[in-house]
Amino acid sequence: MKPSEVRGMSPDEMKAKETELAKELFSLRMRHTTNQLENPLKLRAVKRDIARMKTIIAEKGRAK
Numbered sequence: 001m002k003p004s005e006v007r008g009m010s011p012d013e014m015k016a017k018e019t020e021l022a023k024e025l026f027s028l029r030m031r032h033t034t035n036q037l038e039n040p041l042k043l044r045a046v047k048r049d050i051a052r053m054k055t056i057i058a059e060k061g062r063a064k
Helices: 003-007 011-033 041-063
Strands: none
Touching: 003 041, 011 041
């Protein structure tokens, strides 16, 4: 997910997407633990997407 896509979302959409990504990360971690995860690099991508969301949410919070 690109930062420009995230910046175009409303605050409620960003919170919902962050929650969705957190659930996905949990699922990926469980699959990784049981050796069922095909692409372990997906973990890194999801973590970075969550960090990106949190950063942009914080930026918008400071701008207010």
